[in-house]
Amino acid sequence: MNMDEEHKVLESVLKEFSQKEIEPVNKSIEIDGLSSDLKNKLASQGFLGALAPVETGGANLDRLGYSILLREIATASPSAAFYIFIQNSLVIKSLMKDKNMEIISQIASGKISGTMAYSTRLNMLDPGHIKKNGNMIEGVLNAVFNSTGNIFIVNVEEENNLYMIDSGYEKLPNHEQLGFRGVSFSPVRFKSSNFKPLSTKMDEIIEDIHLPVAAIAIGIANGALSKAISYAKERDAFLHKLKDFQPLAFNMAQAYSELDAFNTYLVSVAEDQKDLKKEMMLKTVSLDFARRTSKLALQVHGGYGYLMDFGVEKFYRDAMFLSIVGGHSLIDRVKLSELIFEGKAGFI
Amino acid sequence: MDFNLPPELEEKRKIVRAFALKEFTDDKKRYFDENEKFPFEIRKKALEQGILQYGNYWDLLITIEELFRVDPGLGFSIFASFFGNENIMLLGTDEQKKKYLDPVLKGEKIMGFAVTEPVAGSDVAGIASKLEKQPDGSWILNGSKMFITNGTIADHLVVVARSGPVPSDQKRHHNMSMVIVETKWPGVSTNKLYGKMGMRASDTAEVIFDNVRVPKENLLGEEGKGFYYAMNFFNISRIYVAAMAIGIAQGALDLIVEKAKKDKAFSSMESTQFTIAEIATRIEAARLITYKAASYLFQFNPDPVLTSMAKYYAAETGTYATEKALLATGMDGAVISLERMFRDAKINEIWEGSSEIEELTVYRMLMKKLESE
Numbered sequence: 001m002n003m004d005e006e007h008k009v010l011e012s013v014l015k016e017f018s019q020k021e022i023e024p025v026n027k028s029i030e031i032d033g034l035s036s037d038l039k040n041k042l043a044s045q046g047f048l049g050a051l052a053p054v055e056t057g058g059a060n061l062d063r064l065g066y067s068i069l070l071r072e073i074a075t076a077s078p079s080a081a082f083y084i085f086i087q088n089s090l091v092i093k094s095l096m097k098d099k100n101m102e103i104i105s106q107i108a109s110g111k112i113s114g115t116m117a118y119s120t121r122l123n124m125l126d127p128g129h130i131k132k133n134g135n136m137i138e139g140v141l142n143a144v145f146n147s148t149g150n151i152f153i154v155n156v157e158e159e160n161n162l163y164m165i166d167s168g169y170e171k172l173p174n175h176e177q178l179g180f181r182g183v184s185f186s187p188v189r190f191k192s193s194n195f196k197p198l199s200t201k202m203d204e205i206i207e208d209i210h211l212p213v214a215a216i217a218i219g220i221a222n223g224a225l226s227k228a229i230s231y232a233k234e235r236d237a238f239l240h241k242l243k244d245f246q247p248l249a250f251n252m253a254q255a256y257s258e259l260d261a262f263n264t265y266l267v268s269v270a271e272d273q274k275d276l277k278k279e280m281m282l283k284t285v286s287l288d289f290a291r292r293t294s295k296l297a298l299q300v301h302g303g304y305g306y307l308m309d310f311g312v313e314k315f316y317r318d319a320m321f322l323s324i325v326g327g328h329s330l331i332d333r334v335k336l337s338e339l340i341f342e343g344k345a346g347f348i
Numbered sequence: 349m350d351f352n353l354p355p356e357l358e359e360k361r362k363i364v365r366a367f368a369l370k371e372f373t374d375d376k377k378r379y380f381d382e383n384e385k386f387p388f389e390i391r392k393k394a395l396e397q398g399i400l401q402y403g404n405y406w407d408l409l410i411t412i413e414e415l416f417r418v419d420p421g422l423g424f425s426i427f428a429s430f431f432g433n434e435n436i437m438l439l440g441t442d443e444q445k446k447k448y449l450d451p452v453l454k455g456e457k458i459m460g461f462a463v464t465e466p467v468a469g470s471d472v473a474g475i476a477s478k479l480e481k482q483p484d485g486s487w488i489l490n491g492s493k494m495f496i497t498n499g500t501i502a503d504h505l506v507v508v509a510r511s512g513p514v515p516s517d518q519k520r521h522h523n524m525s526m527v528i529v530e531t532k533w534p535g536v537s538t539n540k541l542y543g544k545m546g547m548r549a550s551d552t553a554e555v556i557f558d559n560v561r562v563p564k565e566n567l568l569g570e571e572g573k574g575f576y577y578a579m580n581f582f583n584i585s586r587i588y589v590a591a592m593a594i595g596i597a598q599g600a601l602d603l604i605v606e607k608a609k610k611d612k613a614f615s616s617m618e619s620t621q622f623t624i625a626e627i628a629t630r631i632e633a634a635r636l637i638t639y640k641a642a643s644y645l646f647q648f649n650p651d652p653v654l655t656s657m658a659k660y661y662a663a664e665t666g667t668y669a670t671e672k673a674l675l676a677t678g679m680d681g682a683v684i685s686l687e688r689m690f691r692d693a694k695i696n697e698i699w700e701g702s703s704e705i706e707e708l709t710v711y712r713m714l715m716k717k718l719e720s721e
Contacts (some may be wrong), residue, residue, distance in 0.1 A: 084705060123678025125611055143679050146704040176378055183695035247704055295694075297435055302469045302698055303495045308543030317545065320674060324682050329675060330619065342573065348618055 001269060010065055011098050014072035017045060022076040026311055029079050029182040039110045045268035049108020051088040056105040067215040074219025078318035079182025081216045089212050089347050090205060094153045094162055097200045114151040119143035121206050123328045130190055132156045135210035137163060138191045147171045147186040151162035157200040162202055168192025173305040179321025210279035211270060217286035218262050224315035248300055252274055255293045262289060277339040280332060290319035357410050364411045367399055368418035377419045380549035381688055384542055386501055387425050387549055394426045395455035402430060402453050405646045409591045416595025420692035421549035431497050431670060432506045434460025434584050439569035439577060448504055448528055460498035462507045462555055463578055470512045472578055474522035477509035485526060485564035489557040499553025500538045504530045508574045524574030528566045535560035546691035583650045585700050586659035590638040593666035593696040596689050597631045600673040603686045623676045625667045634662040650685050652713045660706035663696035
């Protein structure tokens with residue numbers, strides 16, 4: 001499937017940006033988090049406001065453009081792609097219906113950052129709980145990404161309404177963090193009388209994350225496989241290059257072929273109008289592909305793959321972590337079964 | 349045929365598990381992992397309490413499983429203080445054993461085994477470090493070693509290096525020798541490797557030898573047989589790597605079962621039940637191959653086919669179990685020990701012979717066996 005000229009240009013710009021601005025700081029992203037310098041660069045390119053209207057400083061990308069953005073950034077740094085995803089798919093989308101343009105504009109410019117605390121929509125025994133008592137929202141949510149952000153979108157489950165909070169919160173100590181180490185991750189305690197109701201529902205937001213999650217997953221596979229192929233061309237063992245050995249070459253050739261199919265599949269789904277079933281199907285297989293491919297890439301690198309310096313192990317961790325934070329895997333599989341069987345299915 | 353372990357081993361399993369559960373607290377697991385520190389204090393306690401019994405191979409196998417089941421990074425740090433000792437045990441003279449083995453087994457000293465090089469990982473025959481014989485019979489060692497366990501904390505290392513020319517491409521494994529090198533000797537320097545994905549409590553380093561003089565009495569075994577000795581060692585160590593991987597897989601199973609006990613909705617679903625059944629089945633299969641391979645090895649009759657099968661399959665089981673358990677437990681697993689186990693597990697498919705090397709060994713030794721039948 002061929003992309004139009006506009007999207008090809010976008011893809012090319014993104015590849016160049018990733019190479020020039022992200023690759024050189026990749027290790028520090030993993031150790032110290034995304035720097036304000038990199039966030040400013042992401043903002044100046046319009047990536048932090050990728051889904052925001054142009055008048056707010058956003059890029060107003062369509063589904064395909066946004067998918068290409070996430071895939072290409074994830075190819076270099078899954079953490080950076082996840083951060084863009086949080087700002088756009090979770091925060092800006094939550095704010096659009098109520099036309100909170102001032103806040104959206106600040107997010108798009110990188111002046112502030114936000115997050116949606118969606119631990120209640122993840123596979124978690126104790127996601128935490130917040131309640132609304134008169135003019136106070138309080139409680140703790142246990143798994144919050146970008147917990148160092150300035151605004152939080154939270155869902156009061158009893159009434160199933162979203163609220164935006166910009167003060168009266170406390171970031172608690174960080175969790176152990178398997179993946180996306182460039183983005184802070186911790187519980188957050190809320191006690192705020194300064195909140196604003198939003199008319200968007202959390203489930204609308206969560207229903208829209210399948211396509212972007214798939215794009216990040218494909219980017220992870222792409223990044224991991226590119227490194228493995230380069231390494232296999234250079235590394236000698238047993239008087240040959242690694243690429244000369246059938247088990248490695250065949251596995252990488254298989255993954256390369258699959259990657260091509262996944263890219264075509266992504267473009268096809270993203271070019272169409274929203275189709276929940278197709279997006280969930282794409283996400284399911286893309287996550288599996290990202291896990292398999294990053295595992296292969298690490299194996300090809302041998303002991304060096306286990307070291308952060310070689311930039312491969314992060315793909316292995318991030319692919320697994322994305323499989324956990326990219327939705328509730330069990331609920332998603334039940335929902336996909338229902339869509340495929342056109343009725344109740346997969347509940348026993 | 350009796351598949352039961354002797355009661356004393358089952359008892360030891362309980363003792364080690366109790367030790368690990370008590371000493372490997374959540375705070376310590378996280379601290380040593382995040383800070384990439386070696387747990388000297390925990391190792392000392394393990395030695396004081398007789399957790400590691402080096403003379404009893406089965407005891408050691410069970411101990412490894414149980415330590416890794418609770419935390420692989422801490423478990424490995426304790427166990428690997430002795431890493432490479434079998435070389436001295438099997439090849440050493442009485443003097444070498446007294447000087448280099450006894451203090452290690454008593455826990456007074458730490459040792460390591462230096463085989464891998466920056467450009468020679470699985471390809472041991474590609475080793476380039478050189479031992480040059482001097483007129484007085486001593487050796488001058490030059491070269492560098494990579495991914496050396498205990499590199500910066502070891503008192504001495506068993507080193508494999510080339511002691512003669514490469515006869516031909518087909519005979520690259522000839523002319524290697526094994527020597528014992530004290531790390532305090534002039535010319536030995538180490539760089540700790542930071543930023544490992546897993547096993548972060550353990551010490552891993554690059555070791556550089558710059559004109560290190562090695563006395564002639566520190567040659568282990570016979571000159572020129574280093575490659576064969578190393579392969580022989582891997583036939584032993586791979587059994588222990590298999591036990592590590594089984595321990596990790598068992599630990600992953602424990603954590604998913606723990607969630608199933610707490611969450612009835614989770615445990616009532618067949619997808620959960622099937623995941624638990626699949627992991628448990630693979631662990632059982634991996635354990636059976638490993639114990640069978642171990643039984644041959646511990647009777648001094650190793651079967652390299654079984655040993656490589658055990659290491660290959662158990663390592664794969666470790667990564668499989670941690671991945672499936674994480675997928676099933678979701679965020680609950682991601683913020684507890686399971687995420688660490690997932691990171692730790694992968695190395696077992698790489699070190700002590702990657703899975704690809706194990707498969708090749710299975711094929712080659714199997715063919716040799718079948719052809720001679």
